[in-house]
Structure formats: C-alpha cells, structure tokens
Amino acid sequence: MKTLINPKRENWPAILQRPTQTVENIEDTVNQIFIDVKRNGDKAISKYTALFDGVKLTNSVVTTEEINAAGSQISNELKLAISIAKQNIESFHVAQKTRKIQIETTPGVNCWQEKRPIQKVGLYIPGGTAPLFSTVLMLAIPAQIAGCKDIVLCSPPNKEGQIANEILYAAQLCGVTKIIKVGGIQAIAGLTFGTETIPKVYKIFGPGNQFVTVAKQLATKFNVAIDMPAGPSELLVFADDSAKASYVASDLLSQAEHGTDSQVVLVSTSKTLITNVETEIEKQICELQRLDIAKQAIANSKLIYVESNAVALDLINDYAPEHFIICSENETYFIDGIQNAGSVFIGNYTPESAGDYASGTNHTLPTNGFSKVYSGVNLDSFTKSITFQKITSEGLKNIGNTIELMAEAEGLQAHKNAVSIRLKDLK
Amino acid sequence: MKTLINPKRENWPAILQRPTQTVENIEDTVNQIFIDVKRNGDKAISKYTALFDGVKLTNSVVTTEEINAAGSQISNELKLAISIAKQNIESFHVAQKTRKIQIETTPGVNCWQEKRPIQKVGLYIPGGTAPLFSTVLMLAIPAQIAGCKDIVLCSPPNKEGQIANEILYAAQLCGVTKIIKVGGIQAIAGLTFGTETIPKVYKIFGPGNQFVTVAKQLATKFNVAIDMPAGPSELLVFADDSAKASYVASDLLSQAEHGTDSQVVLVSTSKTLITNVETEIEKQICELQRLDIAKQAIANSKLIYVESNAVALDLINDYAPEHFIICSENETYFIDGIQNAGSVFIGNYTPESAGDYASGTNHTLPTNGFSKVYSGVNLDSFTKSITFQKITSEGLKNIGNTIELMAEAEGLQAHKNAVSIRLKDLK
Incomplete structure (x- = not known):
C-alpha cells in the first residue's frame, strides 16, 4: 500500500495510472486464428479447442441432457440464491424499458423513436477454476428482456469436455438459446464469422482474458459490435470518519482478490481512517484463500488523503472508476457530483459485492477510465433505436421550403428536387 | 440500373453487397500521422494542414470576429431555414430525455440509473465544395441538450484559411465551445491526444472521407470512443402501386448524388411501378448538376421485384438499410416489421431529404448493415448511464445470504467476507 498525502493535482494522472498491457505480440496470434476460423470453420475450432483447452470434442453443442444433469448437481440453496438474484436483476432491467417517443415537430411532421432488439447476440463466459455464472445472469437476463432472438453462449470446456454446472444451469434459466463449448480467441472468431456450429452474431458481450479482449477488438473490424473495451477491474472508495474501517478494508480486499492487476484506491479526508483501514487490511488479508493475488494487488494500491470533499470529487471524476463506493456523511455531494463512474455504492451497508451478484444492477461495467464515455451493460445494450417520420402533404408544405433552401x-x-417535385403537385 | 425479378433468397447477399473499401494502405499513413501528432502536437498539425489543405495558418482557432463576420454573410432566408430546422431537431432530441429510473428491487435495496453527459466531445465536419452545415446541427444540438461541457468542432480550412460561413454560423448557433481549423487525419489525431490548441476529447462524432474513417477507427485504440463505424450512404425504397413513380425516382436520385459509391435500392411488388420509376429516373437525372456522380451510382443501383410484402420485409431486414422509405398501401406492416434500419420515411410526402435537414430526426445514421446493431446518433449518444445502489442494514439482511452463497x-x-463482516455486526 502506498499512502499519499495531498498529492499535487499535476501528479494525479501518474498516481492513478492503470496498468497498461502490451498486446502487440498477441495480435499476430489472434489474427492467425481469425483467418483460420473464417476459412475452415468448425475444423479450425476443434483444432484450437484441442490445443488450448486440451480436449477433443465430438459435439461442441451442449445438449438438453447435459443441461438437465447440470441442474440436478446444484444445491437447492444455491438455486434459491440464483433465483433471488435473477429476480432483482430482472426488475431493475425491466424498469429500463422505454416507450416510443413521439412528437409532432411541426404541424403535419410526425417523428418518433422506437427501440428494437438486436436479433443475434453472443455471450462469452470465461472458464477457469471459478465458474462465473453471475455473468451469465448479467448478460442473458437483459438480452431476454430486450427480446433478442438468438442468444448464443460460448464458454471453454474443461479437460473433461464440460462446462461448469452453474453456468449451464444459469444459461437455461435465463433463456440462452444455444450453448457451445468453445472458448478463447476461437470462440470470438466463431461468433464473428459463423461456422457450421457457431452462429454469426451482431454483437458480442462478456469478459475474458487479454486474448479474448484483443479478439473482441479485432471482431469490430469485421463489423461485429462489442459491449465495451475491457481492462482490469477496479474499485475506488471514498470514505470519511463516518465510514467503518473494517468494512472499507473488506471492500478493498474483495477487489484485490480479482487479479494481481486489480486497481484498489481509497480516497479519504481522514488520516485516522486511512491508518485504521491499513491495519484492518493487514488483519483481514491473512485469512484469504486467494492471498497471493490479493497481496500483489494491495501492494500496488493507493491510499490518498485529500483536504476536502471538493478535491476528492475532482480526483474521482478524473480517475473515472468502474466501481465507486461512497461512505461519507455528505453522500449527496458525491452522488450529485459524480460525472464518471460505472456503478456507485452508497453507505456502510452497500458493499461492491452486492452489485456484483444480487442488488439488481449490472456488473459488466466500463474499466480503464472508460466510464467517462461508456455506460455499463444495461437493457439498451441489447437494442438499437430506429427513428421514423411521417409527413402529411400539409406538413411538407410547412417545412418544404426550409429543406429546399438548406439543400x-x-x-x-437532387435533395432539393425530391421536395420540389412534391410541392409542385400540392400547389 | 439492374432489374431483378424474384431473386432467390440465397442470392440476396450477393445482390445487395455493399462496395467494400480496402483500407490497408491508408492505415500506414494514418498511423504515421498519429505518432507525429502525439509527439509533436501543434507543430505536426500545422505541417499536415500545409501539406493536405495547402494553407499555412498562424492561428487555427476561429475567433469571435470570424464568427460574427460569417453570420453577416448569410442571407436572412437561409438563417430562417436554419432556425426552423434547429427548432425541429431540438424538439425531437429534447423529447428523448429520460428520467432517473429507480426501483427497490428487494425491501431496503434501492437501485437507480441516471444519465450524465459525456464531458468532452469532438465534432468533425468535412470541408470540400459543399459546406455540410446541416451536420453541425445534427451533432451540436444533441450535444448541447445532453449538457456536454466542451463541444469542440474541427473542420478543414480552405486555401484561404477559412471555414465556410454556414458552418461557423451553425456552430455558434448550436453552442459549440471551440472551433478549430483542422481537418482529415490530423484533426482526429489532435482530438485523440490533445495538442496545445486542440483539446483531447472522450468521443468523436461526424462523417468524413475514408482517411477520416480509418483515423476514427484508430482513435478507438487510444481509448477514444466514436459515434459509429462509417460507410457510403444508402437508401432502400419499398414502393407498391400506391407510390408515385416520379417521387420514388426523385428520392433514389437524391441518394445517388451523394457519391459514386452510394447504394440505391428499390424493392417493389409492382412490375409496372419498377418500369415507371426507371423511365422517371432517366428523365430526371439529365437535369442534375451532379450528373456524373448520380449516373455512376444509378448504374450500380438495383430494382428488385418480389412477389409479396413478406418477402420484401425479409429482404429489407437482411439488408438493414441506413435510410428506408415506405410507400405502401400496407405501411403498418412494414413499420411494425422493420427490425433493422437507421431512419424510416413513411408515405408519399416524406422524402429522405426531410430527415436529412429539417423533420427533426438525426441524419447521422448507421450504414453498411450496421443498423442491425447500432442506433443513429441521438441524445443518448452524448451521455452515458451510471447505476447507483443504496442498501439499508435491513436490505443487506435480506440479500446478504444470497450474495454470500453466490460468491x-x-x-x-473476499467478496463473501465483505458481506459477512457487516451481517455479523447486524446480528
């Protein structure tokens, strides 16, 4: 941990710099696999699954039997937890539905905007030791509410050729239409070009390692949209004397266990709190299973003392955190003033993990300062808006001359003519 | 023009293929200019302005005097037209404002979503013979409504070191905060990295030639967002016997005059209409100033006869047109069924040029099939949504166990611990 007292404004960018990844040498690999998958379809997919996941699959599409078997392996307790989380995520995302927006801008000129679902979406769920089934909920639930027709989920198989039970269970619960055992670069390439087995989609969502991240970037070159650019996860806590040091420490550690490159920042107007949080972190960290990871992330963490809420807010808006916890006696000041953040957690009883799993908000959020410009995943991420206009002959008489002059x-x-030819008939 | 009668479904992609541009050799130039601008700032910018625009500028920031002088050069007639268009665009985009969405997903668990403006945006307006001041309205009006703080407009100077009067007039009218005489790749590089004169922005909007398009793509690698990927403009008209051939012809020609690579498609259930439209095009095209351009685009255009509205709708959704005109006695069928389109124009008195200038809808729209996944520019393009959650101690008791189980x-x-440590205190 590094404690900084009143750092100068010109040093903020250096202090809060994110870990930069060099992706140059990954790009070649990604390019090669894309070319191969585009050319050879499923044959190429199998080859890379054997190579990277160490398993030869005869059928990569998950069957109904496998899904049912997965369900029977999950405890009722966890099933209940998943259903509560699902309910909350559902109500928050259903509330985001917007109605048709319609106005008559000029008498006889009717304009409206409607949202329509993106027809085909791909959801990528990483494999690895811990099955991230919560991300299935976060992506598939809004996709289903939006009305996406094809919701394709790709996740890498383990050495036994299986996807984790929890992922399969969550996927069928949330209306995923096809689950395919494929991961990494080859999954993204498959969703981009389509193969005999993997449907081509219009937009790809979901987290992944740096190979998946670079593959998603490359996919955009082939006219596929992606949810957002990705970087290591991050948490910034603002806490003053109204906060409880042990809670703040537990939140910082929950971020730190994500990965060695996780970003953990505490900003405070209380030197006492900073000292107490440090002590608490040292106490709590020892008991973690993912101690090694957390230790490295905590070693790079910053505890920053500033003199006022105003300076704190400026610094936070400059940083644009993915997750932002506010534990302040003046929380309204920060709620109203925050311009750049993915998701905000307010008060002593709102840990980040609430939003990660079950409060109802989405946990797929902009990292790396992208909250300055990107929203986290929400219902609109699965729709696009179309504008409509219908003009009566009267309406065209009203705005025709304006169009002619501007054209x-x-x-x-010819833009002018398209109006003139009609106006002539209306005289 | 090529007329196709009931083309087979498997041939649709080939028939409706867009012109593909190879950008490989442009990429090197774009990369070089980016590196130079990043390193040398304004010095590099001046160099490229001299090279590409043929003018040496002592000051590239447009002054208040220049803006005032520009205003005095514009006829009152055109000023009135611009103000009417502005009013319509404004009312349609103000109507898109959304309120805070707030729900209590579980007792004690309050979640809400709010939109906040993107603080710094860059608007690119091409130069050339025709000053595209309508695009200034389409970008600056929603930026101002959204509440963006810095609205920077870049447009290339002519040989006399000037930006067109209409662009300057529209820019000051719509609240642009800084206008800079810089175009092409160097403008996009400047907005991406920032220079002594050009502010670094978070998102870049606006059309441009293929150099600008590739530069915008490259900008995304440096963490700048862009409005959408761009391609040549396109129009698809569906018309049956209720349509008037001369109107349809005028609309197709208005699209054709944009560029030789413009896409012009007519889909019809009436062979008579197709024949009549052909005749009308031949008649109307001769009178156009931009005859050479229109001729080439029309030569590549497709007139497609299909047997039913259902087949027509399938084909149109497959194509996903930027602009879609419906002139049908059964217009509701197409309005309800269209899934993929940028902007839709309904009835005999709604030419595309209405939306290009003055109906109120935005004319910055997804081309190249991107309407399958992207919205046209709208108010939300200038905002991002932030989610908030505030959980009471009661609320955490309600969902705490769910979070613990899932974590x-x-x-x-550590995610689980952040909840457990709080729940323990609440027992």
Missing part, C-alpha cells in the same frame, strides 16, 4: 446551400440539388 | 460458489471469498 441548395449544401449544393445538393 | 462462495464462484470461489471469491
């Missing part, structure tokens, strides 16, 4: 000034005569 | 199942013990 002429832009030197676009 | 444990994902092997994230």
Whole structure:
C-alpha cells in the first residue's frame, strides 16, 4: 500500500495510472486464428479447442441432457440464491424499458423513436477454476428482456469436455438459446464469422482474458459490435470518519482478490481512517484463500488523503472508476457530483459485492477510465433505436421550403428536387 | 440500373453487397500521422494542414470576429431555414430525455440509473465544395441538450484559411465551445491526444472521407470512443402501386448524388411501378448538376421485384438499410416489421431529404448493415448511464445470504467476507 498525502493535482494522472498491457505480440496470434476460423470453420475450432483447452470434442453443442444433469448437481440453496438474484436483476432491467417517443415537430411532421432488439447476440463466459455464472445472469437476463432472438453462449470446456454446472444451469434459466463449448480467441472468431456450429452474431458481450479482449477488438473490424473495451477491474472508495474501517478494508480486499492487476484506491479526508483501514487490511488479508493475488494487488494500491470533499470529487471524476463506493456523511455531494463512474455504492451497508451478484444492477461495467464515455451493460445494450417520420402533404408544405433552401446551400440539388417535385403537385 | 425479378433468397447477399473499401494502405499513413501528432502536437498539425489543405495558418482557432463576420454573410432566408430546422431537431432530441429510473428491487435495496453527459466531445465536419452545415446541427444540438461541457468542432480550412460561413454560423448557433481549423487525419489525431490548441476529447462524432474513417477507427485504440463505424450512404425504397413513380425516382436520385459509391435500392411488388420509376429516373437525372456522380451510382443501383410484402420485409431486414422509405398501401406492416434500419420515411410526402435537414430526426445514421446493431446518433449518444445502489442494514439482511452463497460458489471469498463482516455486526 502506498499512502499519499495531498498529492499535487499535476501528479494525479501518474498516481492513478492503470496498468497498461502490451498486446502487440498477441495480435499476430489472434489474427492467425481469425483467418483460420473464417476459412475452415468448425475444423479450425476443434483444432484450437484441442490445443488450448486440451480436449477433443465430438459435439461442441451442449445438449438438453447435459443441461438437465447440470441442474440436478446444484444445491437447492444455491438455486434459491440464483433465483433471488435473477429476480432483482430482472426488475431493475425491466424498469429500463422505454416507450416510443413521439412528437409532432411541426404541424403535419410526425417523428418518433422506437427501440428494437438486436436479433443475434453472443455471450462469452470465461472458464477457469471459478465458474462465473453471475455473468451469465448479467448478460442473458437483459438480452431476454430486450427480446433478442438468438442468444448464443460460448464458454471453454474443461479437460473433461464440460462446462461448469452453474453456468449451464444459469444459461437455461435465463433463456440462452444455444450453448457451445468453445472458448478463447476461437470462440470470438466463431461468433464473428459463423461456422457450421457457431452462429454469426451482431454483437458480442462478456469478459475474458487479454486474448479474448484483443479478439473482441479485432471482431469490430469485421463489423461485429462489442459491449465495451475491457481492462482490469477496479474499485475506488471514498470514505470519511463516518465510514467503518473494517468494512472499507473488506471492500478493498474483495477487489484485490480479482487479479494481481486489480486497481484498489481509497480516497479519504481522514488520516485516522486511512491508518485504521491499513491495519484492518493487514488483519483481514491473512485469512484469504486467494492471498497471493490479493497481496500483489494491495501492494500496488493507493491510499490518498485529500483536504476536502471538493478535491476528492475532482480526483474521482478524473480517475473515472468502474466501481465507486461512497461512505461519507455528505453522500449527496458525491452522488450529485459524480460525472464518471460505472456503478456507485452508497453507505456502510452497500458493499461492491452486492452489485456484483444480487442488488439488481449490472456488473459488466466500463474499466480503464472508460466510464467517462461508456455506460455499463444495461437493457439498451441489447437494442438499437430506429427513428421514423411521417409527413402529411400539409406538413411538407410547412417545412418544404426550409429543406429546399438548406439543400441548395449544401449544393445538393437532387435533395432539393425530391421536395420540389412534391410541392409542385400540392400547389 | 439492374432489374431483378424474384431473386432467390440465397442470392440476396450477393445482390445487395455493399462496395467494400480496402483500407490497408491508408492505415500506414494514418498511423504515421498519429505518432507525429502525439509527439509533436501543434507543430505536426500545422505541417499536415500545409501539406493536405495547402494553407499555412498562424492561428487555427476561429475567433469571435470570424464568427460574427460569417453570420453577416448569410442571407436572412437561409438563417430562417436554419432556425426552423434547429427548432425541429431540438424538439425531437429534447423529447428523448429520460428520467432517473429507480426501483427497490428487494425491501431496503434501492437501485437507480441516471444519465450524465459525456464531458468532452469532438465534432468533425468535412470541408470540400459543399459546406455540410446541416451536420453541425445534427451533432451540436444533441450535444448541447445532453449538457456536454466542451463541444469542440474541427473542420478543414480552405486555401484561404477559412471555414465556410454556414458552418461557423451553425456552430455558434448550436453552442459549440471551440472551433478549430483542422481537418482529415490530423484533426482526429489532435482530438485523440490533445495538442496545445486542440483539446483531447472522450468521443468523436461526424462523417468524413475514408482517411477520416480509418483515423476514427484508430482513435478507438487510444481509448477514444466514436459515434459509429462509417460507410457510403444508402437508401432502400419499398414502393407498391400506391407510390408515385416520379417521387420514388426523385428520392433514389437524391441518394445517388451523394457519391459514386452510394447504394440505391428499390424493392417493389409492382412490375409496372419498377418500369415507371426507371423511365422517371432517366428523365430526371439529365437535369442534375451532379450528373456524373448520380449516373455512376444509378448504374450500380438495383430494382428488385418480389412477389409479396413478406418477402420484401425479409429482404429489407437482411439488408438493414441506413435510410428506408415506405410507400405502401400496407405501411403498418412494414413499420411494425422493420427490425433493422437507421431512419424510416413513411408515405408519399416524406422524402429522405426531410430527415436529412429539417423533420427533426438525426441524419447521422448507421450504414453498411450496421443498423442491425447500432442506433443513429441521438441524445443518448452524448451521455452515458451510471447505476447507483443504496442498501439499508435491513436490505443487506435480506440479500446478504444470497450474495454470500453466490460468491462462495464462484470461489471469491473476499467478496463473501465483505458481506459477512457487516451481517455479523447486524446480528
């Protein structure tokens, strides 16, 4: 941990710099696999699954039998927990539905905007030791609410050719239409080009390691959209004397266990709190299973003392955290003033893990300062809006001359003609 | 023009293929200019302005005097037209404002979503013979409504070191905060990295030639967002016997005059209409100033006869047009069924040029099939949504166990601890 007292404003960028990843040498590998999958489809997919996941699959599509078997392996207790989380995520995302927006901008000129679902979406769920089934909920639930027709989930198989039971169970619960055992670069390439087994989709969602991240970037070159650019997860806590040091420490540690490159920042107007949080972290960290990971992330963490809430807010907006916890006696100041953050957690009883799993908000959020410009995943991430206009003959008489004048000034005569030819008939 | 009668479904992709641009050799140039601008700032910018625009500028920031002088050069007639268009665009985009969405997902668990403006945006407006001041309205008006703080407009200077009067007039009218005489790749590089003169922005909007398009793509690698990927403009008209051939022809020609690579498609259930539209195009095209451009685009255009509205709708959704005109006695069928389109124009008195200038909808729209996944520019393009959650001690008691179970199942013990440590105190 590094404690900084009133750092100068010009040093903020250096202090809060994110770990940068060099992806140059990954790009070549990603490019090669994309070319191979585009050309050879499933044959290439199998090859890379054997190579990277160490398993030869005869059928990569998950069957109904496998899904049912997965369900029977999960405890009723966990099933109940998943269903409570699902309910909360569902109500929050259903509330995000918007109605048709319609106005008559000029008499006879009716304009409206409607949202329509993206027809085909791909959800990527990483494999590894811990099955991230919560991400299945976060992506599949809004996709289903939006009305996406094809919801394809890809996740790498383990050495036995299986996807974790929890992932399969969550996927069927949330309306995923096809589950495929494929991971890494080859999964993203498959969703981008389509193969005999993997449907081509219009937009790819989901987290992943740096190979998956670079593959998603490359996918955009082939006209596939992605949820957002990704980077290591991060948490910034603002806490003053109204906060409880042990809670703050537990939140910082929950971020630290994600990965060695996790970003953990505490900003405070209380030197006492900073000292107490440090002590608490040292106490709590020893008991963690993922101690090694947490230790490295904590070693790079920053505890920053600033003199006022105003300076704190400026620094936080500059940093644009993915997760932002506010434990302040003046929380309204921060709620109203925050301009750049993915998701905000307010008060002593709102740990980040609440939003990670079950409060109802989405946990797929912009990292790496991207909250300055990107939203986290939400219902709109699965729709696009279309505008409509219907003009009556009266309406065209009202705005026709305006269009003619502007088109002429832009030197676009045929644009003008399209109006003139109609107006002539209406005279 | 090529007329196709009942083309087979498997041939649709080939028939409706968009012109593909190879950008390989552009990429090197773009990369070089980016590196140079990043390293040398304004010095590099001046160099490229001299090289590409043929002018040496002592000051590239447009002054208040220049803006005032520009205003005095514009006719009152055109000023009135611009103000009417502005009013319509404004009312349609103000109507898109959304309120805070707030729900209590579980007793004591309050979640809400709020939109906040993107603080710094860059608007790119191409130069050239015809000043595209309508695009200034389409980008600056929603940026101002959203509440963006810095709205920076870049447009290339002409040989006299000037930006067109209409662009300057529209920019000041719509609240642009800084206008800079810089175009092409160097403008996008400047907005990406920031220079002594050009502010670094978070998101870049606006059309441009293929150099600008590739530069915008590259900008995303440096953590700048862009409005959407761009391609040549396109129009698809569906028309049956209720349509008027001369109107349809005028609409197709308005699209054709944009560029030689413009896409012009007519889909119809009436062979008579197709024939009549062909005749009308031949008649109307001769009178156009941009005859050469229109001729080439029309030569590549497709007139497609299909047997039913259902087949037509399938084909149109497959194509996903940027602009879609419906002139049908059964327009509701198409309005309800369209899944993929940028903006839709309904009836005989709604030419595309209405939306290009003055109906109120935005004319910055997804081309190249991107309407399958992207919205056109709208108010939300200038905001991002932030989620908030505030949980009471009662609320945490209600969902705490759910979080603990799920965190444990994902092997994230510190996530669980952040809840357990609080629940313990609440017992």
